[in-house]
Amino acid sequence: MTGRVTPLALALVTLTGWILSLAVLTARADLFMAAVPLALALATLALPAPAPDYAVSYAISNDRLWEGETVRVDVEVTARTAVPFMELLEPLATAGALVSGRPRAVMALRPGQTARWSYDITYPVRGVHDLGTLVVRIRDRWGLRAWERRHVDRKRVRVHPRPTPLRSLPRPRRTQTSVGDYVSALYGEGLEPGDIRPFAPGDRVRQVNWRASLRTGTLYVTQQHRERNADVVLMVDTLAQVGTASTTTLDASVRAAGSLATAYLARKDRVGLIVYGGLIDWVRPGSGRPHHERLADALLRADVVFTYVAKDLKLVPPRVLPSHAFVIAVTPLLDRRFTQAVLDLVARGFDLAVLVVSPVELLRAALHASPVDQLACRLWTLERRARLAEIRRHGLPVVEWNPAESLEAAVAGLDRRRHRAMAAR
Amino acid sequence: MSVALVAVLALVPFAMTLRVAPYGPVLELGLAALLLVATGLVMPWRWPTIAAACLLVTNHALALWGTDAPVDIVSAAGFGTALYFLLQFSDLAHGMRRATVSAGVTRALLARLVVFAALTLAAAMTGMAAARPVSKVLPAVLAPLLAAAGALGVVTALALAVTGAGRRPQAAPPS
Numbered sequence: 001m002t003g004r005v006t007p008l009a010l011a012l013v014t015l016t017g018w019i020l021s022l023a024v025l026t027a028r029a030d031l032f033m034a035a036v037p038l039a040l041a042l043a044t045l046a047l048p049a050p051a052p053d054y055a056v057s058y059a060i061s062n063d064r065l066w067e068g069e070t071v072r073v074d075v076e077v078t079a080r081t082a083v084p085f086m087e088l089l090e091p092l093a094t095a096g097a098l099v100s101g102r103p104r105a106v107m108a109l110r111p112g113q114t115a116r117w118s119y120d121i122t123y124p125v126r127g128v129h130d131l132g133t134l135v136v137r138i139r140d141r142w143g144l145r146a147w148e149r150r151h152v153d154r155k156r157v158r159v160h161p162r163p164t165p166l167r168s169l170p171r172p173r174r175t176q177t178s179v180g181d182y183v184s185a186l187y188g189e190g191l192e193p194g195d196i197r198p199f200a201p202g203d204r205v206r207q208v209n210w211r212a213s214l215r216t217g218t219l220y221v222t223q224q225h226r227e228r229n230a231d232v233v234l235m236v237d238t239l240a241q242v243g244t245a246s247t248t249t250l251d252a253s254v255r256a257a258g259s260l261a262t263a264y265l266a267r268k269d270r271v272g273l274i275v276y277g278g279l280i281d282w283v284r285p286g287s288g289r290p291h292h293e294r295l296a297d298a299l300l301r302a303d304v305v306f307t308y309v310a311k312d313l314k315l316v317p318p319r320v321l322p323s324h325a326f327v328i329a330v331t332p333l334l335d336r337r338f339t340q341a342v343l344d345l346v347a348r349g350f351d352l353a354v355l356v357v358s359p360v361e362l363l364r365a366a367l368h369a370s371p372v373d374q375l376a377c378r379l380w381t382l383e384r385r386a387r388l389a390e391i392r393r394h395g396l397p398v399v400e401w402n403p404a405e406s407l408e409a410a411v412a413g414l415d416r417r418r419h420r421a422m423a424a425r
Numbered sequence: 426m427s428v429a430l431v432a433v434l435a436l437v438p439f440a441m442t443l444r445v446a447p448y449g450p451v452l453e454l455g456l457a458a459l460l461l462v463a464t465g466l467v468m469p470w471r472w473p474t475i476a477a478a479c480l481l482v483t484n485h486a487l488a489l490w491g492t493d494a495p496v497d498i499v500s501a502a503g504f505g506t507a508l509y510f511l512l513q514f515s516d517l518a519h520g521m522r523r524a525t526v527s528a529g530v531t532r533a534l535l536a537r538l539v540v541f542a543a544l545t546l547a548a549a550m551t552g553m554a555a556a557r558p559v560s561k562v563l564p565a566v567l568a569p570l571l572a573a574a575g576a577l578g579v580v581t582a583l584a585l586a587v588t589g590a591g592r593r594p595q596a597a598p599p600s
Contacts, residue, residue, distance in 0.1 A: 011475045022482060022483065024569070040544065
């Protein structure tokens with residue numbers, strides 16, 4: 001704890017000197033007397049003063065939030081010795097907005113007394129925010145001495161993008177071995193009836209198709225399609241972004257990827273993640289609630305790291321990108337390296353769909369409504385349409401999503417385009 | 426609350442000076458000082474309040490000197506106490522601005538004001554009681570010189586106390 005003399009003490013010395021000078025100049029005894037209170041207060045500085053003893057506890061209501069949710073900060077101060085005047089301040093980052101209370105508090109405590117102080121912060125944008133740094137300043141009884149200390153009890157708040165509920169999702173073309181929600185092309189145990197074939201030793205009696213057996217005079221059984229899950233790998237483009245803070249194409253991509261991950265995990269699919277940018281980050285496909293948190297944390301870390309190097313997806317281990325996985329690329333299509341990576345995956349036989357986050361509308365919202373800006377946006381839209389058409393020529397299902405509009409509609413459109421592309425093949 | 430207290434504390438020396446010398450120039454100087462106090466409350470600066478305190482003292486000294494008013498020890502002690510609390514409370518008002526203030530802070534400050542005022546009055550009375558026999562012994566010619574030397578000594582001692590407190594090592598940090 002750092003102790004020092006306050007500016008008030010220096011001001012009092014100045015004022016005392018001035019009063020005494022005037023007293024001498026005017027030869028007034030009562031002016032000497034007016035300096036007595038100031039001199040008395042300053043004389044207390046000659047006495048030794050131990051630093052006040054106290055304990056601070058810091059707690060937050062929740063360390064994982066969705067965007068727009070509120071976290072409550074509770075601070076409790078217990079004084080072991082008298083604390084005449086205590087100021088507490090928590091410097092808040094600009095990402096958080098105060099909902100109720102104030103990040104500053106003033107209290108006076110008797111020995112053994114406990115005081116509480118709380119306030120609520122909301123985080124409108126995804127990110128990792130550190131709380132728990134308190135600056136404490138205590139003044140002595142007469143305001144002439146102050147002790148300062150920084151209490152650090154770091155509490156990390158993770159603010160995840162709020163997932164949009166998605167009812168219709170693109171169906172993976174290939175399924176895996178675990179039980180899931182998709183009707184597999186392979187026969188086995190399941191609910192969905194398939195072909196009929198002659199009875200073979202080992203078939204169960206309940207599989208016998210009695211109508212066909214009675215008509216033909218020989219036993220036939222109904223085969224069933226297996227219900228299997230799929231591996232879905234979400235590939236998020238972090239090579240470049242456009243937009244203003246909190247409404248960038250990367251934020252929209254992360255929100256879309258988070259929503260897709262939540263929806264596929266709810267269908268018992270294994271979901272993986274590749275963050276493709278200056279740094280490649282990945283999460284192996286998996287399922288369950290802990291895996292959802294792993295994906296959410298990886299999406300929180302996603303940020304644009306500038307690089308001239310084109311990353312090769314061959315560096316990604318096969319466990320992260322299984323050959324039967326359904327890959328959904330989420331990209332603003334600002335960097336041709338990502339387009340090339342996607343086309344490489346198609347060439348390697350991956351089942352792939354591309355959700356393009358439109359940067360034009362985000363930029364249009366940030367720009368002024370001048371005719372030149374509007375014209376530039378229209379030209380850019382035309383250029384992007386040409387690029388999308390070029391990608392579609394490779395047989396890729398591509399859908400453009402305006403972040404201001406519903407994600408569900410875009411995802412449903414992606415499913416329709418996939419069916420069309422598959423039918424065309 | 427603390428802002429209102431500062432306003433009241435600024436009015437006390439202003440009114441005391443005006444009571445001694447109810448003239449236009451005194452009123453104008455006092456109003457200028459009050460304006461400086463208001464500036465110090467509104468702006469996050471400390472210097473307007475210090476300047477206001479110096480202006481109030483100068484105004485009071487000129488009023489006493491100009492009117493040759495009789496010496497009033499109790500009023501002088503009250504004037505000094507009001508100035509001290511004006512500076513201290515304006516300092517605290519800056520600390521309390523946009524902050525959650527716990528119940529009891531203002532009460533504790535007011536209790537401190539009363540105790541300090543009583544202590545000051547007691548010290549002033551004791552000082553005067555001690556000065557009376559000394560004044561009979563000392564020759565009147567030496568009084569201005571002694572006053573000047575005493576004033577210089579007090580200011581030096583206070584300055585030394587302030588710098589000494591700034592240098593003195595503090596107690597161990599609390600756990």
